[in-house]
Amino acid sequence: MNERDIWVPGNVDANTPSAARVYDYLLGGGHNFDSDRQLAEKLLTVLPARDMARLNREFLRRVVLEMAALGIRQFIDLGSGIPTVGNVHEVVHAVHPDARVVYVDYEMVAAVHSELMLAEEPNAAMVHADMRQPEQVLRHEKTQRLIDFSEPVGMLMVGVVQFIADEDDPWALAAQYRDAIPDGSYFALSAFTTDNAPAGMAAAIEVFKNSQDPIYPRSREEILRMFDGYTLLDPGLVYTPQWRPQQPELADSTAEASRSNLYAGLGIKG
Template sequence: MSFGVTDAMTDWVPTGVDEEVPSAARVYDYLLGGGHNFSADRALAENLLKVLPARDMARLNRQYLDRAVRFLVGEGVTQFLDLGSGIPTVGNVHEVAQKLNPAARVVYVDNESVAVAHSELMLRDNPNAAAIEADMRDPEGILGHERVRGLLDFSRPVALLMVGVVQFIPDTDDPWGIAETFRAALVPGSHFALSAFTWDNAPEGMRAAIEVFKNSRDPIFPRGREEILRMFGDFTLVEPGLVYTPEWRPDRASALADASRSNLYAGVARKN
């Protein structure tokens, strides 16, 4: 497993990327063992590991995404809009969904140019998946984007994914209103899958993590359970409701022992 690359090996870097400013997408890539990150990202990640079990958090969140996508395909969902999708690693949404249903369609959205560039490379021979560079704080722009409209039919159910991203949106940008705008664009039978950093399990660690992320391009804003629950609006949570990531429909009983190291709530809800 690789935990980063030397800064000399940067042929994959899109023009204009500031390598000195850490980004959440590249930090997450490093924590998951990816190679598309810079020394600044690795330094932030190592500082984060001093205050939180960040590798476990990243791994458990990724495993939750895998289970949620498999559940959604099992519910008959064939369309996915993945907001804040990050840098491609093994087990992307299209890989999981299209393995179960080759006709599944996926659009990835991220505001990090490295993430989008690598997603585009990965998807260049996949007609049922695309990636766009956009900020999820612009729901109208995303929902009206030609590539989104070209792949997803909003007259049919869509799975909206906000997995590990809303903690990067401050209260002043109204993440609840953003989620509501996206949810309103979905027809009955659609689903909304979300996970988010919470204070509830490790308040001191999260306070320290806020300081770690302050000098990155993506400061963090952890929230309590009720604040995260509000993101789902009038959608109906499926069992087991809003729980820590390893507690959401675990594949094995031993995964429940990881709940104390998760520090992210997760849930999937349906529009009736």
């Protein structure tokens, strides 16, 4: 059995690009197909997609460490994608080895590879489910085993809500997940926006149109609504590199922010 046989499920559609595999390619991963790479290369002609992916991944690391510093020891990562270096459990286990993490994704390659990677990891698991079905996610046996909903939870929707159409009501989905977690829980989100590069985002919508995951970038006001019921922590909803950067001088860097094209924030419930 070769490496490809291990990570490619027999019924996966390799000819239709998926967002999870495109993201994997942009981050330098190897769990993608020609169709994903072709879409990613088209995307790179209209947006600085590698910078967007890198800056989003750096935000994920910083926000997980921030939640860990605030006392969070259990996390649900919705739309987690294909595991690459710097996944949530790797980040948090570096400071709290007993922290528990549930990953959620409906993409088959993401689910299979995550299950392989986590086979010997008792404090993390992959739930193969669609985040648009909160009851299925929250009542899943793995979620119930690892997450104690009487204690604060770190809920993550990082780089995923742009794949949820208005008709699927991402605002209602965010509210359903919010209502499932207790006061003192945190909600981290990042999402594509049309605000910074409207022409590029319009072109990106066309690039993704025939993929498994069309995109729906939104304005700052639309994204901010997903934090209803939370109090945003400083610095509020900002571009990913402006959210508590490790190099403070980047917080005011227009050039760095212009490559992001994702808003990001962290809120506390209650």
